[in-house]
Amino acid sequence: MLAWGEEEMEKQVVDKARRAFNTGRSRVLQYRVDQLRALLRLIRERQADISAALTQDLHRSVFNTPLLELIGLENEIKLAVRELSDWTRPQHVQKSLITLTNDVFIKAEPLGVVLIIGAWNYPWSLTLGPLIGAIAAGNAAVVKPSELSKTSASLIKELLPQYLDQEMYHVVTGGVPETQELLKQRFDHVFYTGSSTVGKLVMEAAARHLTPVTLELGGKSPCYVDQNCDLAVACRRITWGKFSNCGQTCIAPDYILCNTSIQNRLIEEIRQTLQEFYGENPESSPDYGRIINQNHFERVLALMEGCSVAVGGESDKSQCYIAPTVLKDVLPHARIMQEEIFGPVLPIVTVNDVNEAIRFINEREKPLALYVFSSDKKVIKRMLGETSSGGVVVNDVMIHYTVSSLPFGGVGNSGMGMYHGKHTFDQLSHKRACLITSLGMESLNNARYPPQTESRLQKARFFMLNRLCSCAHLTGALAIISTVLALGLLITLLVVLLKGW
Incomplete structure (x- = not known):
């Protein structure tokens, strides 16, 4: 069992991460890029230390360390840095006639504080991989490396504060009691890699706070x-x-x-x-x-x-x-x-x-x-x-x-959720539905207001059931022409319909 002071420490770590997140600095794109580049420096500058830790934990050779873990992490970071501005750009979606003049889009926003529970068999890639996505998506994170790969876990705890924002990203080491105590805290997402048996316990603990989970499990392939x-x-x-x-x-x-x-x-x-x-x-x-x-x-x-x-x-x-x-x-x-x-x-x-x-x-x-x-x-x-x-x-x-x-x-017993590349960013982001309109053209809204009549219902049905192609796949002049033609069509239809009603 954890002593009272240790239990309180787990809560303080999560609270500290949440306070840092609430400052809003991780919402800034350049901040995320800077943190990702710092993580890349860690991997490159401390490769010898990482390799030595893996040799101690798993008898991993100096050649297999880059091949099995570090090159993949470098690739993930470089991809995120290169594509992050596109990943965070608002995604415009299809409209109906009634929302033609509105700005309708999906905006990816950070979830908050993410708990990442890593695995011992690839203690660097399976711990830092999800962290890359958490940083890219603008989240704070608490990282819990596996206690079985103890040399790597100690090194992760030592190195991450030297390279990353110490208030935003935290490392908690220890065994099952520490993990259980962490799972009692409220997080905005839990990312667990490990066995199906433990995955069920993680999901059960997360359910108490209605916290979404990503479970990367295993099974017999x-x-x-x-x-x-x-x-x-x-x-x-x-x-x-x-x-x-x-x-x-x-x-x-x-x-x-x-x-x-x-x-x-x-x-x-x-x-x-x-x-x-x-x-x-x-x-x-x-x-x-x-x-x-x-x-x-x-x-x-x-x-x-x-x-x-x-x-x-x-x-x-x-x-x-x-x-x-x-x-x-x-x-x-x-x-x-x-x-x-x-x-x-x-x-x-x-x-x-x-x-x-x-x-x-x-x-x-x-x-x-x-x-x-x-x-x-x-x-x-x-x-x-x-x-x-x-x-x-x-x-x-x-x-x-x-x-x-x-x-x-995975799927079913082998897990839920997905990651790698943009998939990690999407998994650790909230896809916020956004619609921006004006207070003008109020006559278009009469069909939804009481008192309702048959003619108003028919008018509402027409505007709500007729959809337009999204401009998301169009660029430049083509998008402008499409919008102008659609507006012209809408005005023509309005004139006809208003005369008829």
Whole structure:
């Protein structure tokens, strides 16, 4: 339990962030740009420190740190800085005849104070990524890094105040009690990345304040491998996606679905690829990671019980090391098929054909990602049309995460909401409906005022049901001409209608 002073401290952090937000300075576009650029400096100037922390937490190599986390963050920041003026510009929308002379638009405005609860498997990208969107949208933020990646969490707490506005952006470290106390506070949005089990608790806590949530969860992402594809290339890409970061990736292929006839070929191709990637002994490879802690080490090993090991299987508890492992002939009811693995173990489940694969996927919770390897367009079309998932990639894995123009998020049990690029900005903004009119032309409003008559109702029906094309897609002279013609049409209609009524 937290001591009273610690509980009060959580509230003070949130109050301080809200006071800073209420000054209005984060609504200024240049302020947001300056904060984003400061965050970019942090990533570039402290890359060596970040890399060292990740080596300590996850046995991450100095080369994998930029590849798996930092380059993506740089890209997100540069995109936001470049596009922010467009993202914040009022979005004009379609009008009806009755609102033709009005200014009708959507304006993105900040929500307020956002709570960001990061994850331990990618403690920088999954914590700072949402923060980029929060800053871009003009929010204040309280950041809670995962306590499991403790070296990174401590470094985030040390570095963020050195680069960002200390009153607007705060870091709270600690474990479950600190997180629970934070969730008691009122926020304007909660952004959580982690397990579905904890996601339900976060949503329950947020509901007490009617706080909207973004839940980036996980689940068992299937990987269907069709007979009609280049198995060598498919296995190379699957092996990379599954065993990067020691399998501790929310969108890693969780299991393979394939026909019995190609199972042994897949196993052999994966075995050869593992040797190419990590050598004869992956434990000595600088590119192969470790399980985050001994609790997760024991959990992953327990999932493998009763399964037939085709590749790997070795482990060392003192190092939290589990070798890249492939399991064959795994039964659908096996324990390892009941929960997300989040480790370097790849089960293979055999199916007769694509029909059975689709049924297998649809009988389970909707996954965060679905991977399909096939050269058959009909198979690809069926997988896209007859299944549901947060995202889908054909003939590759995980690469959709790097495309900022694609929304990243889950569906159903794998999460709600989306982010990356402008999607993060939109997720952490309120889309405010705005209509600006004048006090003139009051005669046009008579149809809505009492006393009502049949003729007034017919007049109101005409103006309300007839819509005009939005000028949002028109520019320059074309927009002006369109507006003039529309006004001319309106005046003509008014003359005719007023004479008739």
